[in-house]
Amino acid sequence: MDTRTPHPSLPAKPRAFGFFVDGAWVKTGGRDTLDRISPAHDIPVTTIALCTKADVDHAVKVAREAFEDRRWSGQAAADRAAVLLRAAQGIRARVDELALLETLETGKPISQSRGEVEGAAGIYEYAAGAARMLHGETFNNLGDKMLGLVTREPIGVVGLITPWNFPFFILAERVPFILAAGCTIVCKPSEFTSSTTLLMAEILAEAGLPAGVFNVVTGLGAEVGQAITEHPDIDMASFTGSTATGRRAVQASAGNFKKLGLELGGKNPQIVFADADLEDAADGVIFSMCFNAGQCCVGGSRLVVERSIAGTFEKLVTAKLAKVRVGDPLNPDTQVGAMVTPEHNAKVLGYIENGRKAGARLVAGGGKAGSPAGNFVQPTLFADVTTDMAIAREEIFGPVLGIIPFETEEEAIAIANNVDYGLAASIWTKNLDKAVNVMRRVRAGRTWINCTITGGPEMPIGGFKQSGWGRETGIYGVEEYTQIKSCHIELGQRAPWIS
Ligand code: NAD
Numbered sequence: 001m002d003t004r005t006p007h008p009s010l011p012a013k014p015r016a017f018g019f020f021v022d023g024a025w026v027k028t029g030g031r032d033t034l035d036r037i038s039p040a041h042d043i044p045v046t047t048i049a050l051c052t053k054a055d056v057d058h059a060v061k062v063a064r065e066a067f068e069d070r071r072w073s074g075q076a077a078a079d080r081a082a083v084l085l086r087a088a089q090g091i092r093a094r095v096d097e098l099a100l101l102e103t104l105e106t107g108k109p110i111s112q113s114r115g116e117v118e119g120a121a122g123i124y125e126y127a128a129g130a131a132r133m134l135h136g137e138t139f140n141n142l143g144d145k146m147l148g149l150v151t152r153e154p155i156g157v158v159g160l161i162t163p164w165n166f167p168f169f170i171l172a173e174r175v176p177f178i179l180a181a182g183c184t185i186v187c188k189p190s191e192f193t194s195s196t197t198l199l200m201a202e203i204l205a206e207a208g209l210p211a212g213v214f215n216v217v218t219g220l221g222a223e224v225g226q227a228i229t230e231h232p233d234i235d236m237a238s239f240t241g242s243t244a245t246g247r248r249a250v251q252a253s254a255g256n257f258k259k260l261g262l263e264l265g266g267k268n269p270q271i272v273f274a275d276a277d278l279e280d281a282a283d284g285v286i287f288s289m290c291f292n293a294g295q296c297c298v299g300g301s302r303l304v305v306e307r308s309i310a311g312t313f314e315k316l317v318t319a320k321l322a323k324v325r326v327g328d329p330l331n332p333d334t335q336v337g338a339m340v341t342p343e344h345n346a347k348v349l350g351y352i353e354n355g356r357k358a359g360a361r362l363v364a365g366g367g368k369a370g371s372p373a374g375n376f377v378q379p380t381l382f383a384d385v386t387t388d389m390a391i392a393r394e395e396i397f398g399p400v401l402g403i404i405p406f407e408t409e410e411e412a413i414a415i416a417n418n419v420d421y422g423l424a425a426s427i428w429t430k431n432l433d434k435a436v437n438v439m440r441r442v443r444a445g446r447t448w449i450n451c452t453i454t455g456g457p458e459m460p461i462g463g464f465k466q467s468g469w470g471r472e473t474g475i476y477g478v479e480e481y482t483q484i485k486s487c488h489i490e491l492g493q494r495a496p497w498i499s
Helices: 052-070 077-093 095-106 110-133 167-172 174-180 195-205 219-230 243-253 278-294 307-321 343-357 410-415 432-443 476-478
Strands: 017-022 024-026 033-037 044-049 136-141 146-154 156-161 184-188 214-216 235-242 261-262 268-272 302-308 363-364 381-384 400-406 424-429 446-449 481-492
Touching: 017 052, 017 195, 017 432, 044 095, 044 195, 052 156, 052 214, 052 219, 077 095, 077 110, 077 174, 077 195, 095 110, 095 167, 095 195, 110 167, 110 174, 110 476, 146 235, 156 174, 156 219, 167 195, 174 184, 174 476, 184 219, 195 214, 219 235, 219 243, 235 243, 243 261, 268 278, 268 410, 278 302, 278 307, 278 400, 278 424, 302 307, 302 410, 307 363, 307 381, 307 400, 343 363, 343 400, 400 410, 410 432, 424 432, 432 446
Parallel strands: 156 184, 156 235, 184 214, 235 261, 268 302, 268 424, 302 400, 381 400, 424 446
Antiparallel strands: 017 024, 017 214, 033 044, 136 146, 146 481, 363 381
8 A cells, every 4th residue: 555645736826924023923014025936836836025124123123122031041941942842743743734835945855845844843852952951161170269150141132044945954953952042033034935934933933932032034135134144133143055145144244243153055075985885875975966956055066986996986876876766846756856946957057068068078967857847957977077177166056966086095185175165075985994084184064974964953063164154953053052151259258459
């Protein structure tokens, strides 16, 4: 018997959303609206409000009041944890609805959306525990007359800006940690994928989060996002998106020197040594390049492979690549769905053309895939790629991989590090000494040995170099949203200054 979830259907008309401030939905009113067109089906699926700078100002005022009156930060961590645990239950109760919206707006396979929504619930549960782990330090070594306390306090009002590639999952890698720290939030999701973030606000409110603690304003990056990064009354902005926009966020944040968390782009190497389990490595490399149609910040986009096996490995990857199922993301069997927009689709196809012109040898894919409707790219493999080519240096953000051969371990490390980014790297070898040496020397925030794009909320995520600042998730992800305060306590009589 087929026990899989039935093939969900397309909505008859787009679902319209207001936005969420001070614990309640706000109607779109006279604001302009934006329809989201499903990138896999070319039909409108959702409609959002285009909020204005005035809407951001109001949401920040609400979040500031909610922070200052301590309605959230003043609660015991156990009580904050209880809200996060109920929110996890709220997510689980709405998996079908959230996953369908996620697929309609992003174009990602429905099976993947379900996995991400269920995974997100688990992250809220982890963060509930992390809320109760947060603590400071004491210095009991300052002499008998002095005790030192180091306390952590929530940093304040956080502006949270998220991208379109993992709208609900990336939100889950930020929101419960920020809430665990005791902060309040003004969030702006990507204009392409706002609906599940809006529903999360409703789920949190139903879970007992006090009004005003999590607010969502929707709209365009240049207006709403920019207003958040510039805002003088936001204490920290957490930005996840492209390196170019991240640079703008750095400039905008200078007005009030707000702290910034930046999770930016990557150009991640898959380093394959001759002594790897090549079948396993080929499967992992393909998963890494194709996952989310290559629109994954930590996805593998450079295949750095030992020259002695480069030919064999190329054949192995090509054979496996032919079996990857690209198509309608609503089909539960689909592995690779649509690219997020026609513009992005064209950009990825442009990079493929660029690779051809630069002299790389096209081994697999190389063009559009799927039906006339929608935006699909064939998983594409290039060989004979050199480190100076654009396809070897720039973030393509599509299912495109280039093979760069190496001779020695030193050369593999040098190639891996020879880009502006430092987000992630995977190393495939059965030699543990070699694996650990390469892992230590590769300049990337997330590394995997004999696996790729895996892990849970216990471990920190973030980038080196132009891939970002700071870390999310794990206990680090809660600490990131705190300020440290020191306090000296004098015991007994203080030695007088004036005799
Ligand atoms: P993007 O930079 O275009 O947009 C990200 C967010 O910033 C969106 O909400 C957008 O509306 C907003 N924005 C746009 N202009 C802005 C401005 N001037 N000021 C403030 N906000 C503004 O990125 P994207 O295309 O949505 O996402 C893809 C990028 O995100 C890729 O580069 C990818 O590598 C990166 N990413 C990184 C991570 C990570 O953890 N490092 C995770 C996911 C995605």
